[in-house]
Amino acid sequence: MRPREFALALCLAGLPSACRCPDAAALLAARRDSPRATVEAFQRFLDARLYEQEYGCLSTGFRREHGLSLFGYSEFRDRLQRERPWFGALAGASIEHERSLGPAEHAVELAALGQRLRVRLVREDFYRIRSAQSYCDGRADLGTMVRVESDLEGGAAWVLRLPREAAETSVNDLTSVTLERLWLIDGVDLVESP
Secondary structure (H helix, E strand, O other), X not given: OOHHHHHHHHHHHHHHHHOOOOOHHHHHHOOOOOHHHHHHHHXXXXXXXXXXXXXXXXXXXXXXXXXXXXXXXXXXXXXHHHHOHHHHHHHHOEEEEEEEEEOOEEEEEEEEOOEEEEEEEEEXXXXXXXXXXXXXXXXXXXXXXXXXXXXXXXXXXXEEOOOHHHOOXXXXXXXXXXXXXXXXXXXXXXXXXX
């Protein structure tokens, strides 16, 4: 092998480690149904630079507080990473500790590159109702939308109370009803060292 071919072969041999691709199966398996799952999903999306999916991990309050829309999120995220270099460390951080702060609030602490980060999460409920003619979505407490009623045979039925926007939709016209209870990121802070 000539020196030039040898150098090229060395460069090509190093490409697999230089071009690290995200694990597609892990990205598809990402969930937001528990605080830990949401943090892990956000880490995967952050590492893969999937802005839309990252944005989907953020709470309604976080978005409102920072004036974020899906279209402006990538600019916000790039600015955040410039202003707070530790933000990028979230992708490779290991979960150290988590604790409940109440029925719909949670905190997860992570460690990376000698930094400790605290992710605050809140639980939010959402609905989406589709019919052939309409679509509506929003936020509503699932406890007020769904109740379980016992019947005379010892079974139970789930009763869904539709929001006003969807109340005129006939059951025969419904194509899907989705109710979700998600844990979403409400803030990320650098934990001060003692």
